[in-house]
Amino acid sequence: xxxxxxxxxxxxxxxxxxxxxxxxxxxxxxxxxxxxxxxxxxxxxxxxxxxxxxxxxxxxxxxxxxx
Numbered sequence: 001x002x003x004x005x006x007x008x009x010x011x012x013x014x015x016x017x018x019x020x021x022x023x024x025x026x027x028x029x030x031x032x033x034x035x036x037x038x039x040x041x042x043x044x045x046x047x048x049x050x051x052x053x054x055x056x057x058x059x060x061x062x063x064x065x066x067x
Contacts (some may be wrong), residue, residue, distance in 0.1 A: 003066055004055075004059070004064075005056075005059065005064075005065055005066050005067050006067075008052050008055050008056050008059070009067065011048055011049075011051075011052040012049060012052045012053070012056075014048060015045045015046070015048040015049035015052065016045075016049075018041055018042070018044060018045035018048070019042060019045040019046075019049075021038070021041060022038045022039070022041040022042035022045060023042070025037070025038035025041065026038045026039070026042075
């Protein structure tokens with residue numbers, strides 16, 4: 001079995017990238033459709049981050065966290 005920690009870290013990085021995209025997109029949105037899209041992107045980034053943080057903590061508690 002590989003090291004799942006690297007995938008969790010990458011998920012956290014992806015969530016950060018998505019949040020930045022959403023912020024930038026909302027700032028430049030010309031209409032409500034775009035705002036809705038970037039709102040969805042932002043919500044998704046929060047969900048990804050929350051789940052990845054939970055998994056990271058679970059792995060740490062089990063002594064399986066190796067970066």
